[in-house]
Amino acid sequence: MSESSAISGQDTIQESFAKRITALESENKSLSEELETTKVEREEVRAKLFESLIANKKYLRELERLKKENLLLKRMPLFLATVVEMGNDYVLLRQHGNNQEFITTAPAELMEKLEVNSRVAINNSLTIVRVLDHSLDARAKVMELVEAPDVSYEQVGGLESQIQEIRETVELPLTNPKIFEDIGIEPPRGVLLYGLPGTGKTMLAKAVAHESKATFIHMSGSELVHKFIGEGAQLVRDIFQMAREKAPSIIFIDEIDAVGSIRTHDGTTGSAEVNRTMMQLLAEMDGFRTRGDIKIIAATNRIDILDPALLRPGRFDRIIEIPMPSVEGRLKILQIHAGKMRKEPDVDLMEIAKITGEASG
CATH class of the missing domain: 1.20.5 (Single alpha-helices involved in coiled-coils or other helix-helix interfaces)
Structure with missing residues (x-):
């Protein structure tokens, strides 16, 4: 190559x-x-x-x-019931809502936690499956509770004599109980205010709570019966228990005639509910033998229909009428409410008081 x-x-x-x-x-x-x-x-x-x-x-x-x-x-849902009575091997319960009573048992670990008035959860076979925490009925907590009402006697017009009387029967025993101890007398346990609507019954109760520095617990008799059918008695117990815990306190029962009217036995569920609630209220009032720091004030527009059992000594010992205001009373009310208003020079409050004879306040 x-x-x-x-x-x-x-x-x-x-x-x-x-x-x-x-x-x-x-x-x-x-x-x-x-x-x-x-x-x-x-x-x-x-x-x-x-x-x-x-x-x-x-x-x-x-x-x-x-x-x-x-x-x-x-x-399956659980149902609420309250322990009515207990024995070594049985528990008597009252179911909420229908008030049916029945005897059942509970496991040993639950029996140790039970006591009369305990609230429990039961199943369809009416067996206790849970003991609820001991607390006030939630409905009792939604009732008006004011730790220190801001209504003073100066804001209540035309009720000077009624103010003096309620101070002696409610305020003085709360603020200076030693006076009654020294004299050796027991102060009134309850005060009933009666009169037409709008005359100042609720305001007067708030004022005495303010001056006494007491907790004001306001419950309505009509709501007690109509809103919580079947459980009015339990609610009454819870209200009074709340009063004990918040003492010194004043329980104000408005429209007490809704639960405290003359008892009837017509066989209806409503009548039975009212009677049960009434009996529980009487029992709570009688049970406050030494409740020096708790007072009960009730109000009604219809004193004529109240059950005589409410008016017995030891319950509502003092009954005070709250009348329609006089001309002078209406003038005082006008002066209180118009005090901070801007008024024309020719506005005559006395003339207004004279022409408002049908006004309650």
């Missing part, structure tokens, strides 16, 4: 290798770019996977919640 042919062959080989190297470099560059793209895509997939894992945990929690909710919806 000639020398020129050898050189030509070498050049061809070199060119071939050069082309091959160029192709490999191009392929390597392309693969590198694909690798970078794959890395980016991998990170995106990893981020999406992480988001999916978080979403999956969220859905699992929601699924668990729905399963529990489904079980609760399928579970």
Whole structure:
């Protein structure tokens, strides 16, 4: 082979290798770019996977919640009852709502927690499954409770003699009980205010609570009967228990004629409910033998229909009439309410008082 042919062959080989190297470099560059793209895509997939894992945990929690909710919806409801009487191996319960009484039992660990007046949860077979925490009836808490009413005697117009009387029978025993101890007499246990609507009975009760620095607990006789059918007696117990815990306190029973009217026995559920509530109220009042720091004030528009049992000594010992205001009383009321108003010079409050003879206040 000639020398020129050898050189030509070498050049061809070199060119071939050069082309091959160029192709490999191009392929390597392309693969590198694909690798970078794959890395980016991998990170995106990893981020999406992480988001999916978080979403999956969220859905699992929601699924668990729905399963529990489904079980609760399928579970038979429990009923409320109150322990009336207890023995070594039995419990007498009164179911809320229908007042049916029945005898049942409870596991030993629950029997240890039970006492008369305990509130319990029972199932369809009337078995005690839970003892509820000892607390006041939630309905008792929604009754008006004012730690320190902001109504003073100066804001009550036209009732000077009634104010003096209620101060002697309610305020003085709360603020200075030693006077009664020294004299050796027992102060009145309850005060009954009667008169037409709007004459100031509630305001007077709030004023004496303010001056006595006592908690004011306001309950309505009509709500007691009509809103909580079957549980009025329990609510009365809770109200008086609240009064003990908040002492010194004044329990104000408005519209007491709704529960304290002359008892009837017509066989209806409503009549029986009123009678039960009335009996519980009398029992609570009689049970306050030493309640020096708790006073009861009641109000009614119809004293003529009250049960005589309420008016016996030891219950409502003092009965105070709250009359329609006189001309002077109406003038005092107008002066109180118009005191901070801007008035024209020719406004004569006395003339207004004279022409408002039918106004109660």
